[in-house]
Amino acid sequence: MTEEQLIQRKTTLLALFEDPAYVPMKLKELAMFLDIPKEQREDLKKVLDILLAEGKIGVSQKGKYGKQDIGTIAGVFFGHAKGFGFVSVEGVDEDFFIPEEKTGGALHGDTVLISEESKPENGRRAEGRVIKVLDHANKEIIGYYQKNKNFGFVIPDNQKLAKDVFVPQGKDMGAVTGHKVVVRVTDFGGPEKKPEGIITEIIGHVNDPGTDILSIVRAYGLPEEFSDSVMKQVEAVPDRVSEEERQGRLDLRDLQTVTIDGEDAKDLDDAITISKKDGVYTLGVHIADVTNYVTEYSPLDEEALKRGTSVYLVDRVIPMLPHKLSNGICSLNHGEDRLALSCMMEIDGAGNVMGHRIAETVINVDRRMTYTAVNAIITDHDEAVMKEYEDFIPMFEEMRELADILREKRKKRGSIDFDFPETKVILDERGKPLEIKPYERNAATKIIEDFMLMANETVAEDYFWQEIPFLYRTHDNPDPERMKSLATLINNFGYSIRFHNGEVYPKEVQKLLANAEDTPEEALISRLALRSMKQARYTAGNTGHFGLAAKYYTHFTSPIRRYPDLQIHRIIKENLRAGLNEKRITHYDKILSQVAAQSSAMERRADEAERETIKLKKCEYMEKHIGEAFDGVISGVTNWGLYVELPNTVEGLIHVNQLQDDYYHFDEEHYELVGERTKRVYKLGQPIRVIVAGTDKLLRTIDFIPAKEFDEE
Known part of the structure; x- marks a missing residue:
């Protein structure tokens, strides 16, 4: 069937289903009605599946095709390790809950058809049943191979794929138990049958250095290399800013300018200038002009959109852009002329933006500062550090003053700050964890957060009122x-x-x-x-940001590592230069919804992969401490046991069966486990001493048992 025939048949079917006289029919009846011979019915089925996946038609539980409201909905299935799942439907705010017995053999990421079986009520989601898998997302699965006598199984690394893959004899490439492998799925099975596949690659043994993280990279489909066409374009990128590129830009090279980042950061995409006069602060947030080098529809641009974001794993960064850009010409390196897109704001003593200007600029950073050094100056007043940076101390003091004002203003309007400690993992040269500790936010990191938030809000509000197509960061x-x-x-x-x-x-x-x-x-x-x-996401329409209590919010400040920022830079520059004509406005109206959806999906993938690598290294670290005792705090109470968090952010489970001094009941109202005989209570926040009983790197779990010292108290 040609493209032209496909379009024609889609048009015919859509027109037929819209006809008020049309009565829903099964495939065979529909083929006869349209006078389609038996040998072409498979083509008709393909067209119907395409229309179903696009959400343009529906199919009933009895297999009758008709208008979209016939009783089924197309969406994406998100699996859970325990077997149940959720289906996300475009245009529907809340996902549908799919019980394990109603998943219909769907795997995480599949596009599926569901029927709605109950409406949302009393805080519970609507419930659905998978009627059919329209598109299988997992053509390849990465996992742990387990060899039996005449066959084998691949246990997926991604726990959301809640089914093992059966590997027949002779289809395992000689893999042995413990190998991490890539298995190509040849049969996706169903509700009562496991998927089946053929091993196509052995990544390495689970005990080999680097195999663990590489398996996660492959499992999440994270890109490892840039294509030849991308690298060819990068070769043409200059190492220095030319005089021609400086022309027509606002020259800010005379302003005292700093970057403030972590010690290890190499992609420095934001710089700060600040001054104060008559009680009014002039804050400049200067962002690397990545779009000067990443032009629309070029190989670089298409690859950046495909990746959506840089991914920060414990032992490596998978960048959105090649290092020549992210660490070179697009990085605001000390002492080098750099092209920027700047947002300069005049802010009064109450934190109100009295005026602002967005402009294409050229800057030159005077000092590359670290969070540690700036915090040593403004918080610790370290004499040695203050002497080293004495010319910049007035600047840092003004930064601290303004950041305090901005933070207080956000607090008054209701901005929510979820201050969960992030985890920092220190690895040796072989990738083995040496230390796990909380990553502390200090006064300097908060200053940069405050300034970036202010720039993001200012740019979003400006472009919202200009009524120009734009991307927003929204939180419903x-x-x-x-x-x-x-x-x-x-x-x-x-x-x-x-x-x-x-x-x-x-x-x-x-x-x-x-x-x-x-x-x-x-x-x-x-x-x-x-x-x-709800989850924050990227959208083409502005609906505000609940968590920040902000009416307008976007992501403007990190175009090196986030595609939405790069996309809006392109729109801003086009608007600054000549204004957007009707053709270009139509162009952006057409593409931005898809850019938003792709960026949100890739952000979600990156977050999951990052969490998995951290959980893996926590397991590996605690494996060395099996039998040792630690002081912790009860961080969660469930009917199956107690979750205990250690000061280093590691969390493990004491299974209820390990509480052997009594039979414990779960008090759901108070989140407590209560002993039937002793009336002993385990509750949230309670200090507890535990012993590391074991770890499971496959499941990324850590098991604790109560220390005897605690039990004997």
Whole structure:
């Protein structure tokens, strides 16, 4: 079937289904009605599947095709390690819950057709059943090979793929138990049958250095190399800014300019200037002009869109752009002329932006600062560090003053700060973890966060009111039912949350977190509040950012590592130079929704891969400490046991079976385990001494048992 025939048949079917006289029919009936011979029915089936995947038609549970509202919905299946899943449907805010027995053999990432079996109520999601898998996402699966006598199984690294893959005898390339492999799926199985496949590559043995992270890279489909066409384009990128490129730009090279980043950072994409006169601060946020080198529809641009974001794993960075750009001409390196897109804001003593200018600029960074050094100056007043940077001290003091003002203003309007400690993993040269510790935010990191937030808001508001096609970073209001469920849960701990006309304002969530601060249940309250909210995402329309309590928000400040930033830089520059004509506005209207969807999906993939590598290294680190005792805090209580978090951010489970001094019941209202005989209580925030009992690198889990010293108290 040619492209022209496909289009013609799609048009015919859509017109037929819209006809009021049309009665839904099964495939065979429909083929006869359209007078399509038997040998062409497979083509008809393909066209129907395409229209189903596009969400333009529907199919009933009895297999009858008709209009979209016939009873089925197309969406993407997101699996869970326990077998159940969720289906995300474009245009529908809340995902559908799919119980394990109703997944229909779907695997994580598959495009599926579902029927809605119950409506959302009392904070619970709508429930659905998978009727059919339209498109299998997992043509290849990466996992751990387990050899049996006459066959083998591949246990997927991605736990959301909740089924092992059967490998017949002679299809294993000689793999042995312990190999990490790539298996090509030849049969996706179904509700009662496992997928089947052929091993096409042996990545390495699980104990070989680097195999573990490489397996995660492959499992998530993260790109490892840039194509020849991309590298050919990069070869033509200059190492220095030319005089011709400086022409027509606002020259800011005389301003005292600094970058402030972590010690290890090499892609420096934001620089700061600041001054103060008559109580008004002039803050300049200068962002690398990546679009000067990454032109629309070039190989570099297409690859950047495909990747969506840089991915920061524990032992490597998989960049969105090649290093010659990200660490070279696009990095705002000390002492080098660099092209930038700058947002210069005049801000009064109350944190209000009184005026601003966005311009194409050329800058030259005077000092490459680190968070550690700046914090040593403004917080610790370290004499040696202050002497080294004495010419910049007034600048850093003004930064601290303004950041405090901006932070206080955000706090007053209700901006929510979920301050969960991030994990820093220190590795040796072989990739083995030497140390796990919390990554601390200090005063300097908060200053940069405050300034980037201000620039992002200012740019978003400007372009919203210009009514120009744009990308926004949005965070929708939470579902009222889920917030009511949260209110019920926290009430058991003596907390409350106020509703206004059935809605919750960000300030109420902020108050809740403030009230729980420094209490045993702080971590749980924060996690429950976070889970009650929706995910932030990229959209072509502006609906505000609930978490930041901001009416307008975008991502402007990191075009080296995030595609949405690069995309809006392109729009801004085009607007600054000549204004956007009708043709270009139509062009952006057409592409931005897809750019937003792709960027959101790639961000989600990167976050998951990053979390998996950290969990893996935590397991590997604690493996060396099996039998050792640690002091921790109970961070979660469930009917199957206690989660305990150590000061280094490692979390493990004490299974309820390990609490052998009594039979424990789970008190769901108070999140406690209570002993039937002793009435002993395990509750959130309670200090507990544990012994590391074991780790499972495949499942990325750590098991604890209570230390005897604790039990004998």
